[in-house]
Amino acid sequence: MATAPPALSFSRPAFAKLSPHPFLLASLSQSDSTTPASRTNGRAPNQDRPFQIHTSSLAHAHGSALVRLGDTTVVCGVRGEILPVTSIPQYRPATLYDVEQLDAGGSVGLGRGELKDYDLLVPNIELATGCAPQFLPGVPPTTLAQKLSTRVYSLLHSCNVVDPKDLRIWYHPPQLATDEDDKMDEDDGQEDQAAKPELKAYWVLYIDLLFVSFDGNPFDAAWTAVIAALKDTKLPVVRWDPDRELAVCDSRTNVSALNIRGLPVSCTAAVFLEKEHAEGGEAHKNKYWMLLDPDRLEEELCQEVVTVVVDRSEGETRIRSIEKQGGIVIGRELIRGFVGIAEKRWEAVRCAMAKDIL
Amino acid sequence: MADRRRINGPAGATLPPVYLNEDAQPSDDSKISRTRAANAIRKLYLKTGVTPSASGSAYLEIEAPGGGAVSGLKLSCTVHGPRSLPRSTPFSPHIILSTHVKYAPFATKQRHGYLRDPMERDLGTHLEAALRGAIIADRWPKSGVDVIISIIEGDQDRQTSKSQELGSWETMNALAGCITVASAALADAGIDCVDTIAGGVAALVKDAGDNNSPRIVIDPIPLEHEKILSACCVAYLPTRDEVTNLWFKGDLPASDMELYTQLVETGIQAAKSANLVLVECLHETMG
Numbered sequence: 001m002a003t004a005p006p007a008l009s010f011s012r013p014a015f016a017k018l019s020p021h022p023f024l025l026a027s028l029s030q031s032d033s034t035t036p037a038s039r040t041n042g043r044a045p046n047q048d049r050p051f052q053i054h055t056s057s058l059a060h061a062h063g064s065a066l067v068r069l070g071d072t073t074v075v076c077g078v079r080g081e082i083l084p085v086t087s088i089p090q091y092r093p094a095t096l097y098d099v100e101q102l103d104a105g106g107s108v109g110l111g112r113g114e115l116k117d118y119d120l121l122v123p124n125i126e127l128a129t130g131c132a133p134q135f136l137p138g139v140p141p142t143t144l145a146q147k148l149s150t151r152v153y154s155l156l157h158s159c160n161v162v163d164p165k166d167l168r169i170w171y172h173p174p175q176l177a178t179d180e181d182d183k184m185d186e187d188d189g190q191e192d193q194a195a196k197p198e199l200k201a202y203w204v205l206y207i208d209l210l211f212v213s214f215d216g217n218p219f220d221a222a223w224t225a226v227i228a229a230l231k232d233t234k235l236p237v238v239r240w241d242p243d244r245e246l247a248v249c250d251s252r253t254n255v256s257a258l259n260i261r262g263l264p265v266s267c268t269a270a271v272f273l274e275k276e277h278a279e280g281g282e283a284h285k286n287k288y289w290m291l292l293d294p295d296r297l298e299e300e301l302c303q304e305v306v307t308v309v310v311d312r313s314e315g316e317t318r319i320r321s322i323e324k325q326g327g328i329v330i331g332r333e334l335i336r337g338f339v340g341i342a343e344k345r346w347e348a349v350r351c352a353m354a355k356d357i358l
Numbered sequence: 359m360a361d362r363r364r365i366n367g368p369a370g371a372t373l374p375p376v377y378l379n380e381d382a383q384p385s386d387d388s389k390i391s392r393t394r395a396a397n398a399i400r401k402l403y404l405k406t407g408v409t410p411s412a413s414g415s416a417y418l419e420i421e422a423p424g425g426g427a428v429s430g431l432k433l434s435c436t437v438h439g440p441r442s443l444p445r446s447t448p449f450s451p452h453i454i455l456s457t458h459v460k461y462a463p464f465a466t467k468q469r470h471g472y473l474r475d476p477m478e479r480d481l482g483t484h485l486e487a488a489l490r491g492a493i494i495a496d497r498w499p500k501s502g503v504d505v506i507i508s509i510i511e512g513d514q515d516r517q518t519s520k521s522q523e524l525g526s527w528e529t530m531n532a533l534a535g536c537i538t539v540a541s542a543a544l545a546d547a548g549i550d551c552v553d554t555i556a557g558g559v560a561a562l563v564k565d566a567g568d569n570n571s572p573r574i575v576i577d578p579i580p581l582e583h584e585k586i587l588s589a590c591c592v593a594y595l596p597t598r599d600e601v602t603n604l605w606f607k608g609d610l611p612a613s614d615m616e617l618y619t620q621l622v623e624t625g626i627q628a629a630k631s632a633n634l635v636l637v638e639c640l641h642e643t644m645g
Contacts, residue, residue, distance in 0.1 A: 058429075058464055058510070058511055059422070059429030059430075059511060060429060060464055060465065060466055060467055060511065060512070061464040064464065071410045071411070073408070073409075075462070075510055077462065077463065077464025078464075079374075079463075079464055079469055080375065081372035081373060081374050081375070081469070082372060082373045082374075082375060083368050083370055083371075083372045083373075084370070084373075087368075087370025087371055088368065088369075088370050089369055089370070118368055119367050119368040119369075120368070122365055122366070122367035122368075123365060124364050124365050124463070124472070126462075126463075126472065129434070129436070129460070129506060129508045130409070130412060130436035130437075130438055130458075130504065130506030130508075131409060131411070131412075131436065132409075132411040132412070133411065133412065133438050136438065136504055136506065137458040137460060137506055138458060140361075140363050141363045141364060141472075146363050146364075149364065149365050150365070153365055204367055204368055204372045206367065206463065206464075206469060208462065208463040208464055210462050210463075210508060210510065212408065212409060212417075212434050212508070212510075213408060213409040213410065213411065213412075213415075214409075214411060215410065215411060235375075236375055236377075238375060246373075246376060247373075247375070247376070248375075248376050248377070248378050249375045249376065249377050249378065250377075250378055251377065251378075252377060296411060
């Protein structure tokens, strides 16, 4: 009769599920100052998960990459298909001269215009693979999937990663210089020489991403997979067959790699607040932690997320994009500091990619 | 109408690249011959627990034969559940199983769209029938379980020629793989089954050369044979000696019942071989 009620204690997963916010808070704010604050996944607040990258594992894609970021696994396949200019509505014919002028003149205006105007890059992210309990198939793409696809799409264009030169398919009319043309009469020959190369078609890159496993930070994983897959992409060498009005490839082995400019790397952190619902003036006094590379539990608890895309491939750090959503904690100072963290992340990604190539 | 929730790309139709030399002659070097014995399956690689956030998951890879001319099968399966059904669902005395099979857009030679096509629905239905016979469904009344398979890479040759007639046979191999991988994922999720179920394919094939009479092989690869006359995919429970799903396709004389039985028997052999790998894998991970 006198048995004391059992002490109320839960296992860690049960605690995490029942009251996630106090669970993470208790883990971060250790009572004694000797032990450093750590997250529920055992990492320090500014510790990220290492990238593992494997490329060229898919046979049917022109380029592919598998990226693991802790328990987040994403597969990216890049496939090129040919878009004849005749099936582009509102196509503006461009001659080789125009294009060379613009490319050489440093004005990337036309180049970027082509990619964007004719929609030559088609990234799509599929989350509904059962990669986490909230993403089940049979429903239209979730808001998160749409948002991620759009962010990858706009970043691909704004970073200018793909060189439009690689995607153009030219038709070079036969020239007189070859021997068998000797018998042709003068007029014909001159006409041929005057014939200018014509732009006949474009490659369209379908960039499809499939999440095999989802444990937070989908954008960093997806973006790294896109870059790794694009760097791996080898399109077959193609020529225009005027008789068939068709672009044809001679062989599967004769391929050329895409020219990928730079190595933009994205780095994401989430802000975790001590008080879940702080009002107005109090919000400034609220204690916070910046959690680098958040996992699924942390992402659900954080309102404020910041993503910085940096590129150090030309020596100095160039910021390609800064995105921040929700919350009022992150200001100028914090973002400046965060760029430093992103630089370290860039080195880590570069090493992971180099390791894969070796 | 184009799906506005995805990025659809250019409005005009795009064409996959056309390869000249392959269309001209079905080259001899693309034809690979079967090096395995007629009763040997290809090597399987099976691993459970690839998706930690799911209740159960598994990854299956079948080795690609013949130096890259054919891609191997790569499947990833996740199981979510058992979990409670939404309130609106009527009472069910047993677990409600739902299966989804989806090809990744980059899984095959032709780019797959994001909407499920009839072939994928077909695979899902066959998979459901196969698994329903294995799960002890009345242990979980009023609950549901989802089995989701993504085909990351299909079992398909890279050549463009002959693709139309070959396509249908490859779905059989895909189904057999789906059954095996789903069984591993169900075990990983801890859902009670009467036995481990595995899939196997047997086919009646005709090899190149005129004097060869048709023979029965297991785990056929269409490219390795001149012609596949008929094939059957079997989902088999070894300890119960029970077939839960049988999918037969092709052309076989109705008078010859012997041949038909033989084909199913051979399919069971294939399933037994796959089951060995499955049990081995589960022993390793479950300890």
